[in-house]
Amino acid sequence: xxxxxxxxxIGLKRGPWTIEEDHxxxxxxxNNGIQCWRTVPKFAGLLRCGKSCRLRWINYxxxxxxxxxxSEMEENQIIELHARLGNRxxxxxxxxxxxxxxxxxxxxxxxxxxxxxxxxxxxxxHEAIEKKQDIVENESRSQNDRDQQEKDDGxxxxxxxxxxxxxxxxxxxxxxxxxxxxxxxESSSITTHQYLINNYEILSRxxxxxxxxxxxxxxxxxxxxxxxxxxxxxxxxSGSVQVQQWIESVEDSMMLWxxxxxxxxxxxxx
DNA sequence: AAGTGTACCAACCGCCGAGCG
DNA sequence: CCGCTCGGCGGTTGGTACACT
Numbered sequence: 001x002x003x004x005x006x007x008x009x010i011g012l013k014r015g016p017w018t019i020e021e022d023h024x025x026x027x028x029x030x031n032n033g034i035q036c037w038r039t040v041p042k043f044a045g046l047l048r049c050g051k052s053c054r055l056r057w058i059n060y061x062x063x064x065x066x067x068x069x070x071s072e073m074e075e076n077q078i079i080e081l082h083a084r085l086g087n088r089x090x091x092x093x094x095x096x097x098x099x100x101x102x103x104x105x106x107x108x109x110x111x112x113x114x115x116x117x118x119x120x121x122x123x124x125x126h127e128a129i130e131k132k133q134d135i136v137e138n139e140s141r142s143q144n145d146r147d148q149q150e151k152d153d154g155x156x157x158x159x160x161x162x163x164x165x166x167x168x169x170x171x172x173x174x175x176x177x178x179x180x181x182x183x184x185x186e187s188s189s190i191t192t193h194q195y196l197i198n199n200y201e202i203l204s205r206x207x208x209x210x211x212x213x214x215x216x217x218x219x220x221x222x223x224x225x226x227x228x229x230x231x232x233x234x235x236x237x238s239g240s241v242q243v244q245q246w247i248e249s250v251e252d253s254m255m256l257w258x259x260x261x262x263x264x265x266x267x268x269x270x
Numbered sequence: 271a272a273g274t275g276t277a278c279c280a281a282c283c284g285c286c287g288a289g290c291g
Numbered sequence: 292c293c294g295c296t297c298g299g300c301g302g303t304t305g306g307t308a309c310a311c312t
Contacts, residue, residue, distance in 0.1 A: 106279050
């Protein structure tokens with residue numbers, strides 16, 4: 001026979017995790033590590049499926065998670081990777097330490113996809129949206145000189161210039177401008193994708209002037225990677241500080257744990 | 271103030287490849 | 292080799308918060 005079943009679905013809890021459940025799961029994993037997800041809920045005292053525990057850990061409880069908004073640089077990189085890899089979110093996420101595939105997928109679906117559409121880019125193909133072609137071609141014809149110049153030098157300076165010129169046109173809608181710019185890049189030797197990467201910052205600033213990219217929250221990268229080392233040696237003050245930062249971030253995000261001091265002292269700062 | 275629409279994101283669902291027995 | 296489960300993945304859903312009318 002094969003392996004034992006992952007879990008008995010009957011009687012298992014579903015839905016949002018409580019602070020107590022998070023506490024149990026995190027305490028168990030930090031104490032015992034992860035050998036088999038099927039056994040985790042059993043030994044951690046949770047009425048959850050192992051799969052659910054895994055998801056909760058990976059997407060929310062993992063100490064090396066980088067919380068906070070995506071930076072523009074990260075967004076640009078996501079677009080670039082998506083153009084190459086498609087919806088392979090885990091592959092994309094592997095380029096972003098501390099970010100989860102779920103987080104990137106959500107960000108793509110709620111933010112980036114919308115912006116690309118406004119820019120006249122098909123988020124699936126990263127090509128210019130077909131029906132924008134007429135607008136674009138009309139605009140492009142009137143910009144022949146600029147087009148030629150752009151083709152000649154193969155740079156994105158022309159499109160960037162077009163962006164700023166279009167911005168000054170009050171009777172041209174934002175979407176039209178974006179489409180025109182997008183097509184402008186298509187008609188040149190520059191691909192839509194390259195155009196997007198080069199001008200994304202300019203355009204997104206205009207599309208969402210209210211957007212404020214908050215600085216990333218405290219980066220706790222590597223803290224978990226070094227967790228075992230620091231918890232065993234405990235002689236490294238920097239390690240202790242790093243772990244302490246993680247604990248504080250967890251406390252911030254999960255309110256108060258009744259046993260956080262217990263975990264803190266026994267695992268990290270002994 | 272209440273109702274409705276929209277955005278966001280945590281969590282679930284179902285599929286698939288790898289691997290165990 | 293086969294039957295089966297696990298772990299991982301991508302798609303989707305549902306709940307909540309916020310914005311708008």
